[in-house]
Amino acid sequence: MFTFKKSERLCGTKQFAELFASGRSFVVFPYRIVFLEKEADNNPAVLFAVSIPRRRMKRAVDRNKLKRRTREVWRKNKADLIDHFTKHHKKCYVAFIYLENDLVSYQVAERKIKDAINRLIKETSEYF
RNA sequence: ACGGCAGGAGACUCUAUCGCUGCAAUUUUUUGCAGAGGAAAGUCCGGGCAACGCAGAGCGCCAUACUUCCUAACGGGAAGGUGCCCGUUUCUUUGAAACGGGUAACAGCAAGUGCCACAGAAAAUUACCGUCCGCCAAAAGCGUGAUAAGGGUGAAAACGUGAGGUAAGAGCUUACGGGUGUUGCUGGCGACAGCAGCAUGGGGUAAACCUUAUGGGUUGAAAGGUCAAAUAUGUCUGGGUUUGAGGAUUGCUCGUCCGAUCCAGGCGGGUAGACCGAUAGAUCCGUACAGUGAUGUGCGGACCAGAUCAAUGAUAGAGCCCCUUAUGGGUGACAGAAUCCGGCUUAUACUCCUGUUGUUACC
RNA sequence: GGUCCAUUCGUCUAGGGGUUAGGACGUCAGGUUUUCAUCCUGGUAACAGGGGUUCGAAUCCCCUAUGGACUA
Numbered sequence: 132m133f134t135f136k137k138s139e140r141l142c143g144t145k146q147f148a149e150l151f152a153s154g155r156s157f158v159v160f161p162y163r164i165v166f167l168e169k170e171a172d173n174n175p176a177v178l179f180a181v182s183i184p185r186r187r188m189k190r191a192v193d194r195n196k197l198k199r200r201t202r203e204v205w206r207k208n209k210a211d212l213i214d215h216f217t218k219h220h221k222k223c224y225v226a227f228i229y230l231e232n233d234l235v236s237y238q239v240a241e242r243k244i245k246d247a248i249n250r251l252i253k254e255t256s257e258y259f
Numbered sequence: 260a261c262g263g264c265a266g267g268a269g270a271c272u273c274u275a276u277c278g279c280u281g282c283a284a285u286u287u288u289u290u291g292c293a294g295a296g297g298a299a300a301g302u303c304c305g306g307g308c309a310a311c312g313c314a315g316a317g318c319g320c321c322a323u324a325c326u327u328c329c330u331a332a333c334g335g336g337a338a339g340g341u342g343c344c345c346g347u348u349u350c351u352u353u354g355a356a357a358c359g360g361g362u363a364a365c366a367g368c369a370a371g372u373g374c375c376a377c378a379g380a381a382a383a384u385u386a387c388c389g390u391c392c393g394c395c396a397a398a399a400g401c402g403u404g405a406u407a408a409g410g411g412u413g414a415a416a417a418c419g420u421g422a423g424g425u426a427a428g429a430g431c432u433u434a435c436g437g438g439u440g441u442u443g444c445u446g447g448c449g450a451c452a453g454c455a456g457c458a459u460g461g462g463g464u465a466a467a468c469c470u471u472a473u474g475g476g477u478u479g480a481a482a483g484g485u486c487a488a489a490u491a492u493g494u495c496u497g498g499g500u501u502u503g504a505g506g507a508u509u510g511c512u513c514g515u516c517c518g519a520u521c522c523a524g525g526c527g528g529g530u531a532g533a534c535c536g537a538u539a540g541a542u543c544c545g546u547a548c549a550g551u552g553a554u555g556u557g558c559g560g561a562c563c564a565g566a567u568c569a570a571u572g573a574u575a576g577a578g579c580c581c582c583u584u585a586u587g588g589g590u591g592a593c594a595g596a597a598u599c600c601g602g603c604u605u606a607u608a609c610u611c612c613u614g615u616u617g618u619u620a621c622c
Numbered sequence: 623g624g625u626c627c628a629u630u631c632g633u634c635u636a637g638g639g640g641u642u643a644g645g646a647c648g649u650c651a652g653g654u655u656u657u658c659a660u661c662c663u664g665g666u667a668a669c670a671g672g673g674g675u676u677c678g679a680a681u682c683c684c685c686u687a688u689g690g691a692c693u694a
């Protein structure tokens with residue numbers, strides 16, 4: 132249940148173009164969350180991506196560290212969201228874009244991402 | 260003992276749980292193994308590899324620059340030569356020699372051209388003051404006159420000192436010293452060194468244009484190849500004839516080719532995406548031999564990341580280290596593979612080693 | 623990933639070895655005006671950082687930092 136395989140990640144030019152062209156977004160600082168609901172198919176219900184702009188984090192070490200922290204928190208907390216979408220026979224693309232100029236600790240990131248997941252469930256529920 | 264500087268080596272370890280990427284086995288969900296660096300960085304050089312120029316040649320452009328060697332190659336490295344700087348010792352007190360260390364874009368301004376601000380007479384066929392000669396009885400003054408010793412300027416001033424010589428002077432001559440070029444001999448593979456002879460007086464600047472020698476065809480894996488939904492409808496290969504408007508071809512020129520038509524043959528091109536390129540190699544470890552050394556050769560052993568919106572992580576505990584200190588708290592630098600190798604440069608907490616230097620204490 | 627370029631007052635720029643680095647806008651002070659604007663006078667303020675070549679470097683060369691362009 133706490134897996135995070137290749138099939139659960141957002142890959143390819145087309146998927147990213149679709150998400151950023153027609154997706155909606157909100158901000159839970161320090162993350163901006165972009166998401167797009169779709170009809171369910173055989174693939175996993177939620178596809179996830181994280182993006183750290185080079186403009187904000189100069190060094191590759193810091194960008195890697197943040198991406199790994201974000202993915203780790205997502206891996207541990209995504210279960211509620213997957214239940215929510217499979218129950219309504221939908222799927223969803225989600226991207227997290229980092230907005231802060233400094234590193235955040237694991238504990239802060241975990242609290243913020245939990246908030247973001249709850250907000251995402253609330254936002255998408257209005258359409259079902 | 261402590262501190263500074265320079266160089267070199269290492270650059271956190273282990274356990275548990277939950278995950279990620281690749282490979283192998285098992286077989287259809289499990290198991291096992293492996294999983295960032297000394298700089299992976301900057302992209303400053305050199306190569307492997309690949310495509311292109313439908314043959315190629317020249318010019319241009321770029322790079323390098325003491326010698327010999329190493330290397331696949333290099334602008335890298337090793338050993339040496341020369342100049343400069345520093346230290347020690349000896350002779351001696353002007354200085355010289357030996358040893359050790361550091362340093363050098365160290366070919367050529369004695370090939371040509373350019374530039375050398377201000378100051379100064381003059382910045383390179385010198386002439387303001389001065390000295391001498393001539394005109395004039397003399398002085399003052401004048402001169403297609405001679406000269407460059409003395410003066411001050413400047414970053415830099417036309418070999419230095421003594422003697423002779425001269426109207427006055429001057430390498431004009433000569434002795435000594437030192438510079439440059441060149442010839443011969445000796446030593447060295449060579450750069451070069453030593454000795455002897457001859458010539459010469461020649462400012463600096465090539466990280467100014469340039470000359471000489473050597474090297475480089477151009478472009479880089481987003482190169483390039485295979486399969487191939489969608490979409491659009493032509494295009495390629497070989498041979499012959501004719502002709503050259505326009506075009507293509509590496510920065511330019513020459514050259515070459517495309518063009519028109521006839522004959523024969525073929526079906527291809529290609530976006531999203533997938534795969535190859537792409538991870539076994541100028542590889543690593545140990546050892547013996549050759550060599551002053553860089554390095555090479557032989558033997559034995561090992562397999563050591565391979566992703567593609569991009570893996571190598573998170574949590575907890577223990578140890579190591581630091582600060583306060585019996586508790587407790589904190590830190591672990593620089594930094595993250597992207598086609599692969601060899602270098603260079605830059606960044607680097609802490610620990611250890613070597614050299615050098617300073618302070619304090621003791622003998 | 624690769625290939626190039628740039629960095630000069632607060633801003634835009636000139637200068638390509640030789641005075642005190644020039645100009646415009648801005649800003650500050652004074653003057654003009656009853657006051658403000660305009661105008662006039664004067665001031666302030668810069669060669670990205672480090673090293674080298676040279677008598678002398680903003681300029682030439684090397685390293686570093688920052689910013690930008692092109693290439694799918």
